[in-house]
Amino acid sequence: MRDRGEPRPLPVLDATGAVDHAAGAERFVANEARTTWHDASLWFVREKRDRAASTVEDWEALRDAASAIKTHTLSRLDEYLAQFEQRATARGITVHWARDAAEHNEIVLGILSARGARRLVKSKSMLTEECGLNDYLIGRGIDVVDTDLGERIVQLRNEPPSHIVMPAIHLKKEEIGETFHEHLGTPAGDDDPDALTAAARVHLRARFLAADAALTGVNFAIAETGGIVVCTNEGNADLGTALAPVHIASMGIEKLVPRAADLGVFLRLLARSATGQASTVYASHMHAARPGQALHVVLVDNGRSAQLGRADFWGSLKCIRCAACINTCPVYRRSGGYSYGSTVPGPIGSVLTPGFDLQKYASLPFASTLCGSCAAVCPVRVDLDVQLYKWRQLAVDAGYVSPVKGWLMRRLGAVLADPALLQLTVGIAGAILRVVPRPLARRLAGAWGRWRELPEMPAQSFRAWYRANRRGPD
Amino acid sequence: MPLGFAQRIVSRDDLVARFIDSAAGAAARVVHGTRAELATLVAGFSGDGLASDGVARFDREAQRVASRCLSMVPGVPGTVAVPDDPHALADLDLLVCEGVLGVAENGGIWLPASRLGERSALVLARHVVVVLARSSIVADLHAAYAAVDVSAESFGVFLAGPSKTADIEQSLVIGAHGAMGVTVVLLDE
Numbered sequence: 001m002r003d004r005g006e007p008r009p010l011p012v013l014d015a016t017g018a019v020d021h022a023a024g025a026e027r028f029v030a031n032e033a034r035t036t037w038h039d040a041s042l043w044f045v046r047e048k049r050d051r052a053a054s055t056v057e058d059w060e061a062l063r064d065a066a067s068a069i070k071t072h073t074l075s076r077l078d079e080y081l082a083q084f085e086q087r088a089t090a091r092g093i094t095v096h097w098a099r100d101a102a103e104h105n106e107i108v109l110g111i112l113s114a115r116g117a118r119r120l121v122k123s124k125s126m127l128t129e130e131c132g133l134n135d136y137l138i139g140r141g142i143d144v145v146d147t148d149l150g151e152r153i154v155q156l157r158n159e160p161p162s163h164i165v166m167p168a169i170h171l172k173k174e175e176i177g178e179t180f181h182e183h184l185g186t187p188a189g190d191d192d193p194d195a196l197t198a199a200a201r202v203h204l205r206a207r208f209l210a211a212d213a214a215l216t217g218v219n220f221a222i223a224e225t226g227g228i229v230v231c232t233n234e235g236n237a238d239l240g241t242a243l244a245p246v247h248i249a250s251m252g253i254e255k256l257v258p259r260a261a262d263l264g265v266f267l268r269l270l271a272r273s274a275t276g277q278a279s280t281v282y283a284s285h286m287h288a289a290r291p292g293q294a295l296h297v298v299l300v301d302n303g304r305s306a307q308l309g310r311a312d313f314w315g316s317l318k319c320i321r322c323a324a325c326i327n328t329c330p331v332y333r334r335s336g337g338y339s340y341g342s343t344v345p346g347p348i349g350s351v352l353t354p355g356f357d358l359q360k361y362a363s364l365p366f367a368s369t370l371c372g373s374c375a376a377v378c379p380v381r382v383d384l385d386v387q388l389y390k391w392r393q394l395a396v397d398a399g400y401v402s403p404v405k406g407w408l409m410r411r412l413g414a415v416l417a418d419p420a421l422l423q424l425t426v427g428i429a430g431a432i433l434r435v436v437p438r439p440l441a442r443r444l445a446g447a448w449g450r451w452r453e454l455p456e457m458p459a460q461s462f463r464a465w466y467r468a469n470r471r472g473p474d
Numbered sequence: 475m476p477l478g479f480a481q482r483i484v485s486r487d488d489l490v491a492r493f494i495d496s497a498a499g500a501a502a503r504v505v506h507g508t509r510a511e512l513a514t515l516v517a518g519f520s521g522d523g524l525a526s527d528g529v530a531r532f533d534r535e536a537q538r539v540a541s542r543c544l545s546m547v548p549g550v551p552g553t554v555a556v557p558d559d560p561h562a563l564a565d566l567d568l569l570v571c572e573g574v575l576g577v578a579e580n581g582g583i584w585l586p587a588s589r590l591g592e593r594s595a596l597v598l599a600r601h602v603v604v605v606l607a608r609s610s611i612v613a614d615l616h617a618a619y620a621a622v623d624v625s626a627e628s629f630g631v632f633l634a635g636p637s638k639t640a641d642i643e644q645s646l647v648i649g650a651h652g653a654m655g656v657t658v659v660l661l662d663e
């Protein structure tokens with residue numbers, strides 16, 4: 001693939017260069033039918049997750065165990081990483097350490113260059129999206145082919161993934177049919193998912209057979225054994241790594257678990273939380289290279305140590321990237337992945353990404369109703385809603401939120417804290433709403449009123465009704 | 475840090491029934507047989523016995539006799555040997571292998587590299603037949619990890635059904651990159 005510049009669509013940025021989630025959401029909801037369809041697609045996945053979870057009697061205990069194992073691992077991450085490196089090295093795996101995205105990309109290019117590899121097949125890796133690996137390699141003459149079907153679709157369209165598990169969830173089959181007609185020569189107007197997948201299978205099989213190197217992500221790395229686990233439904237990670245002479249596995253340092261037995265807990269949770277399947281089709285355990293093959297594992301920090309050091313946010317590193325919190329999020333479902341301007345969208349993206357650059361991503365923690373649905377489904381019990389709330393406070397303290405909003409919130413807080421003042425305000429607001437024409441009242445309500453109908457004011461407030469009707473002494 | 479999930483006592487028949495349900499849920503086909511019948515059973519799978527839905531509809535080769543067969547199961551004749559170069563299996567029709575254990579809760583079957591002969595055969599073959607003894611089925615993944623050392627070989631996989639994707643409008647399609655069909659032969663042993 002040639003480099004076609006920055007992927008579309010670009011996130012909406014404000015005057016300071018910060019991501020403006022609300023503006024990105026506005027762009028998305030402009031197409032109402034599409035918004036409704038997107039919302040329903042994700043809710044469908046959420047419902048599959050619910051059905052799968054309800055078949056496991058131990059579900060809540062599993063979540064506890066998963067959270068405890070990750071908490072323990074993160075508390076001794078340095079020791080487990082050293083153990084992993086030592087065990088993996090003893091098995092002939094080459095372990096690399098990358099402080100940041102740039103180092104990761106250089107290491108990958110270095111491995112490819114040393115072998116004269118020019119054709120790279122990749123299976124899904126959000127870490128390499130985070131590192132901008134594709135553009136880096138393509139710019140240096142490497143032919144990079146994403147092989148996960150959803151990722152291939154968005155790669156052909158020069159778009160980033162809009163979701164971490166279902167990269168093309170924002171696209172309709174007609175659009176995918178057009179993309180395949182243009183790039184793979186499928187018949188015009190053919191949008192049958194079976195036919196399109198069959199075409200992709202043929203197209204990508206040729207790439208697999210011709211690849212000089214395969215790159216995969218890592219779902220879990222086992223400290224005690226020095227091995228890695230990669231889970232896919234399509235089999236693309238296995239096809240790539242079973243054929244190519246070099247396998248590069250890129251992983252964030254938080255992917256470790258202490259023992260192989262811990263995987264029993266995580267694999268029971270992962271697929272059920274992600275897609276509602278009892279298991280992914282392939283859960284591949286790799287403990288050494290094939291004969292004649294080289295296996296490299298790149299351990300990437302890229303801000304994770306800093307996040308681990310944040311008392312309020314280290315828990316986000318327990319994440320196993322199942323996307324359950326994204327699928328359930330009412331804001332994600334109706335604003336789309338691109339509105340976040342971040343590799344990882346949704347609630348988990350909104351607590352991870354501000355750690356990279358709070359100024360740029362200050363709007364993300366506000367892309368939430370704080371309903372807590374994310375935390376309720378998270379298989380490793382990341383307290384996402386609490387972390388979103390804490391990032392909001394930091395964003396306000398740092399002055400990255402509009403001063404008007406900050407002032408309004410402080411005034412609102414004062415009003416809510418003072419019963420007499422609250423009574424007075426409610427009375428005045430009620431009177432205004434009763435007499436002022438609706439369109440004008442909505443304008444007075446600012447951003448809140450732009451897209452929402454204001455409530456009908458009852459003739460009597462609850463408080464007045466209660467005083468009039470309650471029994472017993474006043 | 476023992477995990478302490480309840481070990482419920484279930485009969486072998488219940489375990490097998492749950493495994494069959496789970497395997498069907500993962501779109502695998504389950505048939506029953508004995509070791510003595512294996513060669514005949516597998517020979518019978520050639521041709522349309524293995525065609526399934528999904529991309530197989532578009533696979534012009536799907537209906538032809540499965541002529542290129544790699545068999546790792548004694549007594550079941552294959553037509554190709556394990557090659558030095560995995561690319562030599564690019565046109566593999568059928569892989570026949572024997573699972574180490576089956577997992578009742580998700581239909582997964584543990585297949586280490588030695589059982590596959592060649593790792594790539596698992597995903598290059600259009601169809602995979604996995605032979606599995608009923609007695610090897612365990613309740614859940616905790617039991618599975620307790621029973622096998624997943625680090626004993628360079629590669630091992632829990633396989634649950636044929637390759638699949640739902641990346642186009644959430645429509646389930648069987649046969650993304652790997653096998654378009656998986657048949658599990660449950661042995662009465």
Ligand code: SF4
Pocket residue numbers: 273318319320321322323324325326348374377378379380381382384
């Ligand atoms: S935060 Fe929890 S629910 Fe969200 S992707 Fe991570 S593990 Fe899944």
